Amino acid sequence: MAGRWLAMAFGLAATAGLSACASVIGSTESEVQIRTSPDNAQCDLKGYDGYAASVRTPATLTIPTAAAPVTVTCSAAGFRRTSYTLDATADGWIWGNTAFMMATGGIAVLGALVDESRSAGRAYAEDVKYDLAPDRPRPLRATSRSGDVDLRLNAR
Secondary structure (H helix, E strand, O other): OHHHHHHHHHHHHHHHHHHHHHHHHHOOOOEEEEEEOOOOOOOEEEOOOHHHEEEEEEEEEEEHHOOOOEEEEEEEEEEEOEEEEEEEEEHHHHHHHHHHHHHHHOOOOHHHHHHHHOOOOOOOOOOEEOOOOOOOOOOEEOOOOOOEEEEEEEOO
């Protein structure tokens, strides 16, 4: 009888431990290559929990998944300053946790909670490219309310 209880206890412990697969096997950060058109743009990254980085493109950097979503603001001479959002999406380990929870009747939910609290099981795209728009003057046309004056201006 004691052997049966020991086997059940071991099985439950193994289930709880293996259910946090993303935390045990996966990573809580991703390596991301950031490229821009044009090259040599200055990109500033700001994310959740105080994450910040600054790079010249092309660049490869490691970003913690807990920082998601990360705002990437890039600028280059002759181009408009442009902002993008870099977000981490679920990777295969999250789907493994889901399948494991279903197979165990929900016992493995603890592992999924551990993974979520550590932001494990999520990843950024490995390679991102941002296109910056040229900073050209745009014509503006202004007309007075009476319709008498027609001004043409160039604005940036």
